[in-house]
Amino acid sequence: MTLTTGERNVGRSALVTGGNRGIGLAIARRLAAGGDSVTVTSRSGEPVEGVSVVPCDVRDVASVEAAFASVEKDQGPVEVLVANAGITSDRMFAALKDEVFTDVVDTNLTGAYRVAKRAVRGMMRARQGRMIFISSVVGLYGWPGQANYAASKAGLVGLARSLARELGPLGITANVVAPGLVDTDMAAVLSQEREAAILGTVPLGRKADADEVAAVVAFLAGPDAAYLTGAVIPVDGGLGMGH
Numbered sequence: 220m221t222l223t224t225g226e227r228n229v230g231r232s233a234l235v236t237g238g239n240r241g242i243g244l245a246i247a248r249r250l251a252a253g254g255d256s257v258t259v260t261s262r263s264g265e266p267v268e269g270v271s272v273v274p275c276d277v278r279d280v281a282s283v284e285a286a287f288a289s290v291e292k293d294q295g296p297v298e299v300l301v302a303n304a305g306i307t308s309d310r311m312f313a314a315l316k317d318e319v320f321t322d323v324v325d326t327n328l329t330g331a332y333r334v335a336k337r338a339v340r341g342m343m344r345a346r347q348g349r350m351i352f353i354s355s356v357v358g359l360y361g362w363p364g365q366a367n368y369a370a371s372k373a374g375l376v377g378l379a380r381s382l383a384r385e386l387g388p389l390g391i392t393a394n395v396v397a398p399g400l401v402d403t404d405m406a407a408v409l410s411q412e413r414e415a416a417i418l419g420t421v422p423l424g425r426k427a428d429a430d431e432v433a434a435v436v437a438f439l440a441g442p443d444a445a446y447l448t449g450a451v452i453p454v455d456g457g458l459g460m461g462h
């Protein structure tokens with residue numbers, strides 16, 4: 220279904236990776252509320268209220284293939300892909316081990332590549348599609364102890380912008396959302412001191428609610444963003460000052 224400005228998204232097939240909790244779940248609920256058929260992935264595949272769930276580990280290409288096959292059977296080829304699954308494994312650089320670096324990159328960047336690569340098949344056939352990659356303010360800003368995470372999140376920008384150039388002529392858009400600190404399990408691991416130190420650098424002085432990120436993703440997925448591609452949209456309370 221081709222989207223044009225002003226139309227409602229009725230019944231598109233949307234897939235949100237890592238959508239069983241946190242930002243991904245908020246995105247899934249937003250898209251579903253807008254009328255899309257939405258499936259989320261989780262590693263366990265356990266049920267989540269209000270959305271369909273398919274098991275998927277984005278580090279495993281066979282698991283990605285199986286998840287897409289299941290989504291295609293249930294709701295048709297993926298028309299909206301949100302590559303949201305991500306992890307942190309913070310270490311100061313001197314203590315960072317190779318496997319910790321590669322594990323984070325494998326999940327956050329190569330995992331996004333794997334799902335985009337699989338989604339693009341159907342999108343090219345349909346000559347339309349929306350891809351949204353969830354990066355982080357840290358990808359462009361850097362952060363001590365997050366060299367692995369920042370590298371993976373910066374990589375998403377190059378990935379999305381290359382896809383935007385390559386696939387734009389086929390009616391497929393690729394954009395990046397770069398959140399700041401968001402109130403989810405991922406942020407809950409921070410000590411109170413570290414959280415206060417980060418919030419001290421945020422002009423709006425607070426964490427984001429996951430739904431505030433979801434609102435921007437829903438906009439990028441929706442008809443009013445038909446002419447938007449290759450963009451990096453910060454949702455960071457001003458921390459990165461628009462990068």
Ligand code: NDP
Pocket residue numbers: 236237238239240241242243260261262263275276277278303304305306326330353354355356397398399400401402403404405406
């Ligand atoms: P959560 O830790 O709450 O959720 C992470 C999600 O990613 C879970 O659904 C998890 O699935 C999934 N996931 C992790 N590893 C894999 C994997 N190998 N295969 C499939 N799914 C996986 O994090 P958030 O909701 O906070 O984060 C969502 C995204 O937003 C991430 O990419 C994160 O980097 C980014 N972000 C978050 C910020 C924050 O402050 N919270 C700030 C900036 C960006 P499971 O439940 O199965 O583990």
